[in-house]
Amino acid sequence: MSTTTRIDDLPLREELRGKSPYGAPQLDVPVRLNTNESPYPAPEDLVRRIAERVSEAARGLNRYPDRDAVVLRTRLADYLSRTAGLRLGPNRVWAANGSNEVLQQLLQAFGGPGRTALGFDPSYSMHALISRSTGTGWVSGPRTEEFAIDTHAAVAAIREHRPHVVFVCSPNNPTGTAVSPETVLALYEAAQEAARDRRGALFVVDEAYAEFSHRPSLLPLIEGRPTFVLTRTMSKAFGAAGLRLGYLAADAAVVDAVQLVRLPYHLSAITQATAHAALEFADTLLGYVEELKAERDRIVAELTALGCDVTESDANFVQFGRFADAQAVWRRLLDHGVLVRDNGVPGRLRVTTGTRAENDAFLDAVRAVMKEIAE
Incomplete structure (x- = not known):
């Protein structure tokens, strides 16, 4: 007789029991605005150039790819130097399969059993999930009712818990709020002071949505701060979520450290x-990013005019509410053919900025749902 084995029947690590994998519903609906992807497909000239590049790479697939992706890291360093105000060389940039793998490698190198990471929830849930998956303890730091980081409260949490790794997401996901350089520096200094007996603490600023922000990048803050790391992705501003390419900028010693834990030839020749x-x-x-920023600001204005409580956003998405039953509103919007994200923030939902037509459909659906609720 065959029996069905459940995950709880396996010798799973205890800290993973009862947890759920990261993910968002992938439903076939007319308007899908739940995963912060770019709504614009790659332009045809880029598609042709990708085909040329991949064709060239395919001729050498019998060999391993450039193990350290030096040429790609040089191009990424040039991009950051040109757009973010700090001249970098490839020795200060590292790339991996999405920013999630970058975060995983950082936690493998600087976290682990007996060590603790601290972030400020609600924030990007993978910070906590990857921490736990690497055996790193997780501490949730405080935010204000407006989802900002209160500097004094955050510094107090760092001093209390003395984390080995600190995460700050700016602009923050799922709220869209940015963090000021002054607050970031105060938290960085507090983390180093709290960990002065163990060579400091790794301080990670997750800038996945930086290109959508009205504020300058925090990249210049890495200068002279050897444990300050800034992570980015090509999934958002580059409209390349299917590529899976993330990267970091930091002191060259941090790049050396993550190479101790990266898998051999982790970036395929095709990805590069x-x-x-x-x-x-x-x-x-x-x-395209400039178009999406204008559309995001329009969504904020329209939702505010409809009476929604809208969180200020520097990202390519908008958090809105407040709803007595956010899950019910999510389902009603889905009934109107619009898929948004229920991130579990009480009373609120998150919508990705789409094309103008998609955003119009979303706003029409919100108007219809609010009328239904009122009736």
Whole structure:
């Protein structure tokens, strides 16, 4: 007789029991605005360039790819130097399969059993999930009712818990709020002081949505701060969520450290070739970002006019509410053919900025749902 084995029947690590994998519903609906992807497909010129790059790479698939992706890291360093106000060399940049793998490698190198990471919830849930998956303890730091980081409260939490790794997400996901350089520096200094007996603490600023912000990048803050790391992704501003390419900028010693834990030849030749092509079209793709920023600001204004409580956003998404039953509103919007994200923030939902037509459909659905609720 066959029996069904449940995950709880397996010798799973205790800290993983009862947890759920990261993910968002992937439903076939007319308007899908729940995963912060770019709504714009790659332009045809870029598609052709990708095909050329991949064709060249395919001729050498019998060999391993460039193990350290030096040429790609050089291009990424050039992009950051040009757009974020700090001249970098490839020795200060590292790339991996999405920013999630970058975060995982950082926690493998600087976290682990007996060590603690601290972030400020609600924030990007993978910070906590990857921490736990690497055996790193997780501490949730405080936010204000407006989802900002209160500097004094955050510094107090760092002093109390003395974390080995600190995460700050700016602009923050799922709220869209940015963090000021002054607050970031105060938290960095507090983390180093609290860990002065163990060579300091790793301080990670997750800038996945930086290109959508009205504020300058925090990248210049890494200068002279050897444990300050800034992470980015090509999934958002480059419209390349399917590429899976993330990267970090930091002191060269941090790049040396993550290479101790990275898997051999972790970035395929095809991934590297595609990323090269996308970087060649950076200016074109950043033009789409400007369109999305304008649409995001329109969504904020329209939702506010409808009476929604809207969180100020520097990202390509908007958090809105407050609803007595956010899950019920999510389902009603889905009934109208619009999929948004229920991130579990009480009374609130999150919508990704889409095309103008998609945003119009979303706003029409919100109007209809609010009328239904009122009736």
